[in-house]
Amino acid sequence: MSKVTLTVNGVKKTVDVSPDTVLLDLLRDTLHLTGTKQSCDRKGQCGACTVIVNGKAVRSCLRKVVDLEGAEVISIEGLGTPDNPHLIQEAFVLAGAIQCGFCTPGMIMAAKVLLDANPNPTLADIKKALAHNLCRCTGYTKIVDAVRLAAQFVRGETTPEAVRAAIPDKPLGVSHPRPSAMQKACGLAKFSADYYFDNALEIACAHAFANYARIKSVDISEALKMPGVVGILTEKDMRGTNRVREAITDKPLLMEDMVRSYGDPVAIVAAETRAQARAAAAAVKIELDVLKPMMTMEEALAPNAPQLHDWSPNLISTTPHIHGDAEKALAASEYVVEASFSTQxxxxxxxxxxxxxxxxxxxxxxxxxxxxxxxxNIHSNAAQLAESLNWDKVRYIEAYSGGQFGQKSAIITEAIAGAACLHFRRPVRYVPSLAESFFLSPKRHPYTMTYKMGADKDGKFTALWADMYINKGAYYLLGPLTIGRTIHMLSSAYKIPNVWASCKLYYSNNASGAAARGAGPPQSNFAVESIIDMLAEKVGMDPLTFRKHNSLKPGEERSTGAKVDQFEFPQLCDIIEPHWKRAKKDAADFNAKNETVKRGVGLGVHAFGIGGAGDSGTVTVEMNPDDTVTIYGAIADPGEGNDSMLTQITAHVLDIPMNRVKLATRDTVNTVGMGPAAGSRMTYIGGGALQNGVEQMRKAMEEAGSKTYEGLKKAGKPVSFKGIKQLKKGNWNPETGQGDSNESLVHNIQMAEVEVNTETGEVSVLKMTTAVDAGIIINPKVVEGQLEGGMDQGIGFALREEYIHGKTIDWKTFKFPTIEMMPETEIIFQETPRPNGTLGGTGIGEMTMISTAPSITNAIYHACGVRMNHLPASPDKVKEALAQKK
Known part of the structure; x- marks a missing residue:
């Protein structure tokens, strides 16, 4: 151990550290300055741990403390507080740059160093300064806006007070800062890893690194002898069922006799420190009889393929979707195109x-x-954990969540930590490495698809035929969710009188598929929008004109047989038309002057279903003695802005200041059931339940002639009200895929402008323009942030990202989009009130993710004449396609 003296946030500290202790660990584990975050495995890839050392931005996971004698260190906690924030923290709050907030401290510290040196940075300067800082939520646009606003503050051109004063003094339709934003900007919002307890054990899992194998033996003897180890659990030591209840409980928490997916956990190691737990986990000897894995559709569905699970053949289910007679209509069509597609x-x-x-x-x-x-809310957590662990007294507390996007839809780590806690009777912290997170978590399902589409001589759609194979991976998890959403939204914004589709779900040894932003439609809609472009070309019609020509109209049927009572998509086509014409001209002008680099423009469309049949939610609204109003409900907010939604709805309906609204949404002690913050449902369902509750309170206030607690009490009125949103049950026919599936629809049409280097295959997205109608917008900046973040994720899905078992182990191998890839964005709102929406609004979180990939691949075709039907459209694939074209 060595003694090191350094100054942290203005306070001199003398610490004893080992030679390997990094600054990140000193700040978090020793000084408990937890605003500095860790995402990557100390590889300097994420920037979440950025602090300032001697005036320079430093990734603290890479800097050893023994090298910092006499150093001046500033972490996010030393920059400002909610009562006295730094100008940059103010700018991030006011610009809407904070969603989940996990990356925010690192972003702010990097921005501080930039603006100290250069108070008038260009876009290129900002991108360079933040190049090491990743963000999954925002798409970076609002972060750039925040740095530019902070620069204005630093230069004295405006002030935070002036910006706040310009915000209209009304709750609805106004970009108020999120209630949680300042806490996140100051590094005070507590995420799960920020909770420390005395006498806590750190745990790690021992994993089996094979795609498919029989477990011959698990030897923990040597691992038990290692320093700091308190004990090791295998499946024989697990309480309860050793499973978490899902649709099908085919996934053990700790493997029993088989390994079906790379990295399956086999043992839990508990030790005094995380390093000791991980070292001992690596020392657990797992003897395997490795079997030939079934990774692809062909391997899993081969006649002689081994059956992965006893309960089902590898082909788990075939789900039909039949509307009219697609085969007959295709045979009679003037124009027909057929193509195969796949997603990763x-x-x-x-x-x-x-x-x-x-x-x-x-x-x-x-x-x-x-x-x-x-x-x-994703899990009925307490009930499922109680069953899994055979312990009926379970309380679930939601910490701040560093993004979700469906990945955290399973409660595997909660059950593992709970099992260890019950066994060892000590507090337990389970902090998986990023590499562990990659193989512990479910993924987006890969699809293999063959589509046929027809049109008549007038360019009207006649039929769609779609055969889809969905790779479930090793475990069932949320299988029906993806299939249902794929079918419900297959025909998107279009009138397609005849549809035949089949979704075949099958097991493999791949990573398990479950919820992922969009959950089904990103894959199927990629194929729909691609084949529509192909058909437009064959018909000889402009792609935008062709889409509008085939739009649904009020009173017409979607492919589910459900009629639409209102339909705003044609107006969105009109809105995008001048942008489309301008972009095509720009591309033509550029291409006339350039040989190697070509530009193209493409479209993507989606009509996303909101309000699933039979869905429901409940909240409690209570007036407090100090005249504040508290909302009780299990309404999670992993970054999408539900805190703003709840606050602004309450203030609007009750006509009270927003600072009188309090939220109690993170503890099962005082919340009621709500269902998941998923499927873009929370504004529609959670907000709808809230609207019902606060309207009851408003009526009581009107009858009492008072908006105060005392006034309600004196008038004999209740001060607590239960708000409920209950949608009618659908009439879904699983044999035909027909029936009512969603109560409302949101629409967008999206345009991508790209640049393709025809020598390297590199694709750059220059600009994304989207026209959106999701009803009445409660908070424009929040909605813009969701759209920008969705586009960014769609760009990654289209061009870069792919998970490969055993090879994708960090953000570099995943090819996480950086700020340097950020395109220009333009968002155009059309607000058509939805009759059953919350104050006329719906939800928005997933839609632009769905339409982004096809808009980009259609733009690639327009640029250089190659169809990228198999995602991702990586440089190697584009280059190969161009070579084949020649």
Missing amino acids: VNHQAPLEPEVTVAYLDGKGDNAELVVIGRSI
Whole structure:
């Protein structure tokens, strides 16, 4: 150990450290300055740990403390507080640059160093300064806006007070800063890994590194002898079922006799430190009889393929979707195109790993197991954990979540931490490495698709035929969700009178598929929008004109047989038309002057279903003695802005200041069920339940002639109201894929402008323009942030990202999009009130993710004449396609 003296946030510290201790660990584990975050495995790839050392931006995971004698260190906590924030923290809050907030401290520290040296930075300067800082939520646009606003503050051109004063004094339709934003900007929002307890154990899992194998033996003897190890659990030591209840409980928490997917956990190691736990986990000897894996459709569905699970053949299900007679209509069509498409295994990539903390509150069999995780509502958490762990007293607390996007839809790490806590009777922290997170978590399903589409002589769609194979991976998890959404939204914004589709779900040894932003439509809609472009070319019609020509109209049927009562898509086509004409001309002018680099423009469309049949939510609204109003409900907010939505709806309906609204949404002690913050449902369902509750409170206020607690009490009125949103049950026919599936639709048409280097195959997205109608918008900046983030994820899905078992182990191998890839964005809102929406609004989180990939691949074709039907459209694939074209 060595003594090192350094100054941290203006305070001199003398610390004893080992030669390998990095600054990140000193700040977090020793000084408990937890605003500095860790995402990557100390490889300097994420920038979340950025601090300032001697005036320079430093990734603290790379800097050893022994090298910092006499150094001046500033972490996010030393920059400002909510009561006295730094100008840059103010700018990030006011610009809407904060969603989940996990990356925010590192971004702010990097921006501070930039603006100290250069108070008038260019876009290129900002991108260079933040090149090491990753963000999955925002798409970087609002972050750039924040740095530019901060620069204005620094130069004295305006002030935070002036910017706040310009915000209209009304709740609805106004870009108010998120209630949680300043806490996140100051590094005070507590994520799961920020909870520390005395006498806590750190745990790690021993994993089996094979795609498919029989477990012959698990030898923990040597690992038990290692320093700091308290104990090791295998499947024989697990309480309860050793499973978490899903649709099908085919995934053990700890493997029993088989390994079906790379990295399956086999043992839990508990030790005094994380390093000791991980070292001992690596020393657990797992003897395997390695079998030939089934990774592809052909391998998994071969006649002699081994059956992966006892309960089902590898072909789990075939789900039909039949509307009219597609075969007959195609045979009679004037124009028909056919093509095959595929999408890759895609990781959702929130920056925060699936950290879980668990402890016991009380003693003996009456103790309550308290689990601190990331999403209170996705799981019916407490009930599922109680069953899994055979412990009926379970409380779930949601920490701030560093993004989600569907990845954290399973409660595997919560159950693992809970099992260790109950066994060892000590608090437990489970902090998976990023590499562990990659193989622990479910992914986006890869699809293999063959589509046929027809049109008549007038260019009207006649039929769509779609045969889809969906790679479930090794475990079932949320299988029906993806199939249902694929079918419900297959015909998108179009009138297609005849549709035949089949979704075949099959097991493989691939990573398990589950929820991922969009969950099904990003894959199927990629094929729909691609083949529509191909058909437009064959018909000889402009792609935009062709889409508008085939739009649904009010009173007409979607391919599910459900009629639409309103339909705003044709107006969106009109809105995008001048942008489309301008972009085509720009591309033609550029291409006339350039040989190697070519530009193109493409479209993508989606009509996304909101409000699934039978969905429901409940909240409680309560007036407090100090006249504040508290919202109780399990409404998670992993970054999409539900705190703003709840606050602004309440203030609008009750006509009270927003600072009178409080939220109690993170603890099962005082919340009621709501379902997941997924499927873009929370404004529609959670917000709808809230609207019902606050309208009851408003009526009581009007009858009492008072908006105060005392006034309601004196008038004999209740001060607590239950708000409910209950959608009618659908009439879905699983034999035909027909029936009502969603109560409302949101629409967008998206345009990508790209540049293709025909020598290297490199594709750059120059600009994304989207015209959107999602009803009445509660907070424009929040909605813009969702759209920009969705476009960024769609760009990664289209061009770069692919998860490969055993090879994708960090953000570099995943090819995470950086700020340097950020395109220009333009968002155009059309607000058509939805009759059943929350104050006329719906949800927006997934839609632009869905339409981004086809807009880009269609633009690639327009640029250089090659169809990229198999994602991702990586440089090697584009280059190969161009070579084949020659």
